Amino acid sequence: MVSEKSKKLLFNVFRFNRENDYLPHYDKFEVEVGAGDVVLDVLNKIKNDHDGSFSYRRSCRHGICGSCSVKVNKKATLACKVRVSDLVEIFGEELTIEPQDKSRAIKDMVIDKENFWSKYNSVQPYLVADIDETPTIENIVSPEVAEEIDEADYCIQCGNCFYACPAVEVNEDYLGPAALALTYRFNADVRDGATKERLNIVNDIGPGIWDCVKCFECAQACPKELNPIEKITKLHLMTFEEGMARDNVAVRHAVGFKWSIMKHGLLDEGELVKYSEGLIGVTKHIPEAIAMFKKGKIVMPWNMPKSKNLDEIKTLVKSASTAKFKGK
Amino acid sequence: MAKLKYALYTGCTARESTPELLKSTLAVAKALDIELVLLDEASCCGAAHLQDFDDMLSLTLNARNIVYAEKLGLTMVTICNTCQLNTAMTKYRLDNDEKLKADVNERLAEVNLEYKGESEIKHFLYALVEDLGLEAIKEKVVNPLTNRDIAAFYGCHNIRPQELHHSSNGGESSYKPTSIDRLIVALGAKNVEYEHKNKCCGFHVELQNPKTANKLSANAMLDAIDNGAEAIVTPCPLCHLRMDVQQHNIAKESGRDIHIPLLHLPQMVGLALGIAPTDLGIEQNVTDVSFVE
Numbered sequence: 001m002v003s004e005k006s007k008k009l010l011f012n013v014f015r016f017n018r019e020n021d022y023l024p025h026y027d028k029f030e031v032e033v034g035a036g037d038v039v040l041d042v043l044n045k046i047k048n049d050h051d052g053s054f055s056y057r058r059s060c061r062h063g064i065c066g067s068c069s070v071k072v073n074k075k076a077t078l079a080c081k082v083r084v085s086d087l088v089e090i091f092g093e094e095l096t097i098e099p100q101d102k103s104r105a106i107k108d109m110v111i112d113k114e115n116f117w118s119k120y121n122s123v124q125p126y127l128v129a130d131i132d133e134t135p136t137i138e139n140i141v142s143p144e145v146a147e148e149i150d151e152a153d154y155c156i157q158c159g160n161c162f163y164a165c166p167a168v169e170v171n172e173d174y175l176g177p178a179a180l181a182l183t184y185r186f187n188a189d190v191r192d193g194a195t196k197e198r199l200n201i202v203n204d205i206g207p208g209i210w211d212c213v214k215c216f217e218c219a220q221a222c223p224k225e226l227n228p229i230e231k232i233t234k235l236h237l238m239t240f241e242e243g244m245a246r247d248n249v250a251v252r253h254a255v256g257f258k259w260s261i262m263k264h265g266l267l268d269e270g271e272l273v274k275y276s277e278g279l280i281g282v283t284k285h286i287p288e289a290i291a292m293f294k295k296g297k298i299v300m301p302w303n304m305p306k307s308k309n310l311d312e313i314k315t316l317v318k319s320a321s322t323a324k325f326k327g328k
Numbered sequence: 329m330a331k332l333k334y335a336l337y338t339g340c341t342a343r344e345s346t347p348e349l350l351k352s353t354l355a356v357a358k359a360l361d362i363e364l365v366l367l368d369e370a371s372c373c374g375a376a377h378l379q380d381f382d383d384m385l386s387l388t389l390n391a392r393n394i395v396y397a398e399k400l401g402l403t404m405v406t407i408c409n410t411c412q413l414n415t416a417m418t419k420y421r422l423d424n425d426e427k428l429k430a431d432v433n434e435r436l437a438e439v440n441l442e443y444k445g446e447s448e449i450k451h452f453l454y455a456l457v458e459d460l461g462l463e464a465i466k467e468k469v470v471n472p473l474t475n476r477d478i479a480a481f482y483g484c485h486n487i488r489p490q491e492l493h494h495s496s497n498g499g500e501s502s503y504k505p506t507s508i509d510r511l512i513v514a515l516g517a518k519n520v521e522y523e524h525k526n527k528c529c530g531f532h533v534e535l536q537n538p539k540t541a542n543k544l545s546a547n548a549m550l551d552a553i554d555n556g557a558e559a560i561v562t563p564c565p566l567c568h569l570r571m572d573v574q575q576h577n578i579a580k581e582s583g584r585d586i587h588i589p590l591l592h593l594p595q596m597v598g599l600a601l602g603i604a605p606t607d608l609g610i611e612q613n614v615t616d617v618s619f620v621e
Contacts, residue, residue, distance in 0.1 A: 074523065075503045090501050166528045170543040205536050213540065214376050215528035216488035220502055227489075236380035250536035257378035261389065267340040267372040276535055288573055292345060295612045297573075299344045308368040312392070312439040320388035320435045323381050 005035035009084070011042060012096040013054075016105045024105065026096070027051070039079035039087070039097070040068055043109070056109035063223060066156035069163075070109050071098045076160035076221035100163035115172075116159045119179045123201055127186060128194035145190045152185035152231050154224040161218035161228050173207045177218035177228035180209060184231035187238060199244050202235060209235045210250035240323045252276045255325045262317045265307025270298060332459055334405035335397035335447070336364040337415065339565070340372050342407055345573075346565040348609025352594035353407050353452060355608055359601045360460060360468060364405065369396045373414035375566075376485075376532060387428070388435045390418035395436065397447040403496075407452045407594075409564035413485035416449040416492040451486050453563040453593055454498040457507045462514040470602035472516025476619065478596065479520035479557035480508035481548060481571070483564030484528050502526060508561065508593070515600035522555040524548035531566040534574070539581065545570050546582035553588055558619065563593040573614050589617040 008030055016024035031045045040061060047054045057067040061080045068079040073091045087095060097109070104111040161177040162168055168176045183202050187195045202208040209232050218228040236254070239245040245255075253276040260268045270289075274282050292298050299305070307313055342350040357364045370393040372378075374386040393415060397404035406412040422429040423445045433442055456465060487493060487502040498507055505526055512519040527548050530541030549571060552560050562568050571578065572590040579586040590613060591599075598608040605611070605620045 073503070090504050166530075166544055167533070167540055170547075171537065171540045174540075210536050211533055211540065213528050213530055213544065214532040215484040217484075217528070219489045229489075233380060233383075237383055240381060248536070250533075253535050254377045254381040257372060257374055258382065258385065261372050261374075261378070265371040266343060267375065269340065269344050273535070287576075291614050292573060295614055296347060297345045297612065297614075305343050307371050312369075312441070313371050313389070315439050316388050316392065316435060317385065319438055320385045321382055322384045325381065 014098040055107040066158035076164040078223035160221040164221035181228040181231040333363040335402040339408040339411040341565040348612040352608040356594040391443040403448040409483040409485035448496040476517040479552035481562040520557040524551040542581035561591040
């Protein structure tokens, strides 16, 4: 595009063919990168100028089909949207291009996205509504109500968030940010009638919202800036609004902060663990508690520090509270 | 340069399970001539968990904490990544949403307080690296950490989400943070390069899913160890609790022997400044800091 500003860069590229290779290897390709070139331009140049067998998914080249995601220096990258110059600004000129999940590689950048799709499909990702076949008026959704869905509708199923999520990496049951953001998208839709069914699906410890590690990788990875973790937080709030929060360790852990703040202003860490785990569950923490006690890391209840002006905090906890939990 | 002065929001952990963090922060600030005014009025930030239960309550409490920094006319300094997240997130949301700000202020008015949005929220790491500067710190190093191979573990909430980490909080790339790496080098130690420095330790699911938490910590710690680290340093007490107190469980999950000291960021700085280890609470770390006499 701007040829005088183009530059030759050496890319380190992941290569693998599941049909023939036992292990992957990396090839180096020198590519002339124009000032405005995006990563997809580089992939195209590798294929067209260097190795016709190089494989990657691509289609729209306009950031809407979600096919061309890869990782560059481990950063989730929708290839048609991210400029090479922006990556050079972060990482310098040594760039390594890899598939979204190397362990699922089929050929070069092409991966088996079955784990993404099966989770995506498991949350009833469609509008559940009784359709009036002879309507007399239009089904009107006001802009204010539509706003509730927010940008959750922008998902292009690229998988950037899913393959950037550390919880997905180590917990194969976890639904992951895309499926959970999608759950929010339909639950927030005023026309939908399956909110409770979906909340039931995402409410289990293991696959659901309580296993989000709160790392914000998904918010960074999403090329459509739909902020999946914010939608996961909204699902947490929704379980309380709908009276569906279960009396389990994760839920009590969230609720317990309120009681502690009400009492001390600060969090009583020991009390929170007791409240969250219950009297039997808390015993599994005894070895760590002893080790911490020996090091002066446990504050006894009678020494628990309190915030100054605690009365203000107590007043605010009463007046600003909006949520309820019917557990113990 | 005018003397640096901040309002210190200690958070709860530094007052309870990581007292050595508060101790070392105060010792380092004194040695570097930084004035810290303790915000004793502040409450818990909700630790990203109250936020899952009651959004308005968490916004109101965090706004109240910021109000006390505003009353002093000071930037609030945090020493916990998750306090930084919740406080900065509250500020970001209130400063960008007049209606929300009015709603919160309506509640604060009951206790005669008003959130204005006048104080910046900054982690102590960036007060040191950006405001004071590495050169000024270098000048005060009397005990360079020569030959020590130290790995920086940044902790999620000081680098993500990017929009909260604008210039007032370092403004560094979450994909390639460098502040702690540069600090390690400035203190005379060797900075260990490893892939997992900006990854998650798993702290926030420790109760409901210890397996996830231990696997994530193990991935990061083993990566640091395999790249030659003899200590890991972190600006977050939650990452510290995870990797220090839970180290035996992390080792068990990973199937490998793990013994590596975990330093709080100000403990590392304090050692290089020649502050006595006891004044940095080094003996309170659960995993022995073997290289400190």
